[in-house]
Amino acid sequence: MNAREEILGRIRTALGPDRPAPAEVRRDYRLADGRPPGDPALLDLLIDRLEDYKASVVRCAPPDVAVTVAGALRGALGEHSPAGVVVAPGVPSGWRPDGAVEDDGRPAVALAEHAATLTGVSVAIAETGTLVLDGSPLSGRRALSLLPDCLVCVVEAAQVVGSVPEGLARLDPLAPLTMISGPSATSDIELQRVEGVHGPRTLVVVLVG
Amino acid sequence: MTAVFLGIPTAPPGVGHLRGDRSFPDAARDSLRDGQLRANLGHATATIRGKRAAVVGEVPDWAELREAGRAIKAATMARLDEHLIALEEQVTARGGTVHWARDATEANAIVTRLVQATGADEVVKVKSMATQEIGLNEALEAAGIAAHETDLAELIVQLGEDTPSHILVPAIHKNRAEIREIFLRTMPGVDPELPDDPRRLAMAARAHLRERFLRARVAISGANFAVAETGTLAVVESEGNGRMCLTLPQTLITVMGIEKVVPTWRDLEVYLQLLPRSSTGERMNPYTSLWAGVTPGDGPQDFHLVLVDNGRTAVLADEVGREALHCIRCSACLNVCPVYERAGGHAYGSVYPGPIGAVLSPQLTGVEDNASLPYASSLCGACYDVCPVAIDIPSILVHLRAEHVEAQTRTTPEALAFRALSTAMSHPRLWRLAQRAAGLGRFLARGRPTLPATLPPPASRWTRSRDLPTPPAETFTQAWAREHGG
Amino acid sequence: MRVALFATCLVDTMVPQVARATAVLLQRLGHEVVVPPGQSCCGQMHVNTGYRREAVPVVANHVRAFAGAEAIVAPSGSCVASIHHQQAAVARRAGEHALADEAAALAERTYELSQFLVDVLGVTDVGAYYPHRVTYHPTCHSLRMLKVGDRPLRLLRAVRGLDLVELPAADQCCGFGGTFAVKNAETSTAMLTDKMANVLSTHAEVCTAGDASCLMHIGGGLSRLRSGTRTVHLAEILASTEDAVSPHQATTPAVSA
Numbered sequence: 010m011n012a013r014e015e016i017l018g019r020i021r022t023a024l025g026p027d028r029p030a031p032a033e034v035r036r037d038y039r040l041a042d043g044r045p046p047g048d049p050a051l052l053d054l055l056i057d058r059l060e061d062y063k064a065s066v067v068r069c070a071p072p073d074v075a076v077t078v079a080g081a082l083r084g085a086l087g088e089h090s091p092a093g094v095v096v097a098p099g100v101p102s103g104w105r106p107d108g109a110v111e112d113d114g115r116p117a118v119a120l121a122e123h124a125a126t127l128t129g130v131s132v133a134i135a136e137t138g139t140l141v142l143d144g145s146p147l148s149g150r151r152a153l154s155l156l157p158d159c160l161v162c163v164v165e166a167a168q169v170v171g172s173v174p175e176g177l178a179r180l181d182p183l184a185p186l187t188m189i190s191g192p193s194a195t196s197d198i199e200l201q202r203v204e205g206v207h208g209p210r211t212l213v214v215v216l217v218g
Numbered sequence: 219m220t221a222v223f224l225g226i227p228t229a230p231p232g233v234g235h236l237r238g239d240r241s242f243p244d245a246a247r248d249s250l251r252d253g254q255l256r257a258n259l260g261h262a263t264a265t266i267r268g269k270r271a272a273v274v275g276e277v278p279d280w281a282e283l284r285e286a287g288r289a290i291k292a293a294t295m296a297r298l299d300e301h302l303i304a305l306e307e308q309v310t311a312r313g314g315t316v317h318w319a320r321d322a323t324e325a326n327a328i329v330t331r332l333v334q335a336t337g338a339d340e341v342v343k344v345k346s347m348a349t350q351e352i353g354l355n356e357a358l359e360a361a362g363i364a365a366h367e368t369d370l371a372e373l374i375v376q377l378g379e380d381t382p383s384h385i386l387v388p389a390i391h392k393n394r395a396e397i398r399e400i401f402l403r404t405m406p407g408v409d410p411e412l413p414d415d416p417r418r419l420a421m422a423a424r425a426h427l428r429e430r431f432l433r434a435r436v437a438i439s440g441a442n443f444a445v446a447e448t449g450t451l452a453v454v455e456s457e458g459n460g461r462m463c464l465t466l467p468q469t470l471i472t473v474m475g476i477e478k479v480v481p482t483w484r485d486l487e488v489y490l491q492l493l494p495r496s497s498t499g500e501r502m503n504p505y506t507s508l509w510a511g512v513t514p515g516d517g518p519q520d521f522h523l524v525l526v527d528n529g530r531t532a533v534l535a536d537e538v539g540r541e542a543l544h545c546i547r548c549s550a551c552l553n554v555c556p557v558y559e560r561a562g563g564h565a566y567g568s569v570y571p572g573p574i575g576a577v578l579s580p581q582l583t584g585v586e587d588n589a590s591l592p593y594a595s596s597l598c599g600a601c602y603d604v605c606p607v608a609i610d611i612p613s614i615l616v617h618l619r620a621e622h623v624e625a626q627t628r629t630t631p632e633a634l635a636f637r638a639l640s641t642a643m644s645h646p647r648l649w650r651l652a653q654r655a656a657g658l659g660r661f662l663a664r665g666r667p668t669l670p671a672t673l674p675p676p677a678s679r680w681t682r683s684r685d686l687p688t689p690p691a692e693t694f695t696q697a698w699a700r701e702h703g704g
Numbered sequence: 705m706r707v708a709l710f711a712t713c714l715v716d717t718m719v720p721q722v723a724r725a726t727a728v729l730l731q732r733l734g735h736e737v738v739v740p741p742g743q744s745c746c747g748q749m750h751v752n753t754g755y756r757r758e759a760v761p762v763v764a765n766h767v768r769a770f771a772g773a774e775a776i777v778a779p780s781g782s783c784v785a786s787i788h789h790q791q792a793a794v795a796r797r798a799g800e801h802a803l804a805d806e807a808a809a810l811a812e813r814t815y816e817l818s819q820f821l822v823d824v825l826g827v828t829d830v831g832a833y834y835p836h837r838v839t840y841h842p843t844c845h846s847l848r849m850l851k852v853g854d855r856p857l858r859l860l861r862a863v864r865g866l867d868l869v870e871l872p873a874a875d876q877c878c879g880f881g882g883t884f885a886v887k888n889a890e891t892s893t894a895m896l897t898d899k900m901a902n903v904l905s906t907h908a909e910v911c912t913a914g915d916a917s918c919l920m921h922i923g924g925g926l927s928r929l930r931s932g933t934r935t936v937h938l939a940e941i942l943a944s945t946e947d948a949v950s951p952h953q954a955t956t957p958a959v960s961a
Contacts, residue, residue, distance in 0.1 A: 012318040019226050019531035020299040031293035038282035117466055118432045137502035150516040151465045174487040182448040182483045185513045188506035193458035196498060197371035197387055198394055198416040200265040206420050208458025246891050556877045560894040596881025597752060599848035619754030636755040643744040644761035653717050679886040683893040684924030687718060694711050694720035698739045
């Protein structure tokens, strides 16, 4: 008997011939926050949560995204080469800082040579301060938001939901998903939180609207 | 019904890290005397207890989430075979390959073979309890493959030639000065002036691992969850080392205990709320990676999922004990356990320490191979209170004590005593005589209010550090009967 | 009300004054107290040490001894928790379904002292007088299995003359744990040491609790250290009045040095 059949057989033996019907799972926890996506209070909550985990947040109106992104990059990187910034292919031209290069599918490790990345997001969850990137052209492939040391994410107000269940309901379970809550961090030394280990050490969120 | 009776094998000896070489009281004796360890653990567990309490307190529906978390796991176990088959179908349909391993030896062989097929002689690893359990690093090493741990704490443990002592924070027993010493001693090219500031230590680890991530061709991970209906796998982490491993290498091998499957995508909406708050005391951990099979142009193009039994089906056969399979490895029970806080993780002799380890390890190995663990608890119940999936750990501990007692083929002095006591306590007249005999203990006290501190064993194990009151001449029930004409 | 008093094996044999105090208190509150003579033990020690088969006759004896009782009160959270959570289960596992049903029915009428006073009798001021500085240790089974909450504290706050001081890290186990105290004596002692440090930091004269077993542990440690702080069961404090301050309640440690 192969391992698969044997393990399945053991499970059937363990559960016995008259296995009880599984009890129904009651989902009487909060399925929704109650506030609609983009509600001003949700935006405030998102900002509070992001800042609590040492992300920086700047807000702007829709026409000012590129200017705001450029300002944020200057703040994070100082004077820098424009070509040091790589953007996800689906990022609208109206968001891109001058001189930024587009991710063209080069070998993933080559992305490490860039100083910063600009992407959009798929959804943001206010209660936990979480951004979700879904591998779409707007979010970019996973290595893009990982290797450069500074990550700038543009979040549109309508993408901001309140709770984790609302956030997951908007996602495609088959997509390569990355949920990001603040910059990379560790608490492995004396439980003291240190931001920035292997992932981007700087996370800037540009909240539009 | 027990697994022994049904003939379901437990985790084999001689491979992996589920058995200690000493009993818990013996191993604890050393750690109790280690003042540095005690200070490190006391500080760390108190810190994380406070963080957890704060972020759990801000969730108004915690009780409902906890109950849903429990119920999903119970329902999953009741149809575990069906969910695993569905998971296999989905992963395969999305370009992954699924392997089944009866035990640690088989799992190690599968992973070794897969790595060898790539031609690589090194792998990068995401922190994973399953691979610790089966002793994968040792197996790879024996095959000439270097396994690099990339989680900061696992790196500290690996460089220090130490063993993990906590599920979430494996180097919790080390302080910053000890970690600095390990880095100075073992990291090639490290700045000799490296200070013991946690930030600078973390940056040293970043520099040490960066190049390894960029050159790695094979990564090995565990999984926190695997969704049967979609084939989605989830790894929850903080540092980004997980993302490096899950994203950059060409080949990804994920090793997962069969109990990690959850039926539906929606189930994650429960666990992604319960797990981070219970484990690191964060509203959400910095990074959660989710993937289904292979995505062209994004991440590993060769994905293998190894499903490991290694005693889990034997646990499943125990109607009381199977609840231990619900564990999501958050380690909240370790952080609140007064025994863990003082004895430390190494005293448990298994990769699974603390209260959950005390119920999981003996079941995975068979209780006789970890017979002291079910007793390594005062049954205070703090673990049950904080468990995000409401595992009744104290009840399972008591159940396993009984399994151990009932497995004895020879009569122990303790068993004789308890049987005699049972007979006395179920016959009032005998009980009165036994109480009167106990009362005679007062003659040892020779008029003093406490008994001598040098009683013979087993009483000495009490009186070595605690006084015992001198028994009174008359029990309450005797006096009452005398006064009320009973 | 006619109250059947379950002294518990430990109190009956080792600290009879706790059962006496419980009886005196209930009588003072106007209730009739009976002490069923056939009583011995709830079976908890057997169950928790792994002797669940051997516990069954002990449970049967308990059920026999208290058959027909209207309300049963015990000065022990741990024993009452065992009656509520373990007795029926071990009987059922042994196939003794009739016994299990009887035990479950009896558990419905069995109360820990502070719960009986507050929930059943509806009193928090029992008319006690106890002019001492006291700290309260909420024992694990009272706290987590029976969920007695702040009932003991409400009772203590109503005691005249009593100076109640908060115990730091009160919810931490004292390290008793039944046979844990001998099977893992050194870990148990390490836990006890921290508990004693917290008790002593309050500068209380008396550490009280609703469980004589935990008190015997804490008191045994405090006595060994000659700390001068003594342990006194909650029932003894509540039984104490200006007219009837018996010597062992007011002046002598429960476990004296």
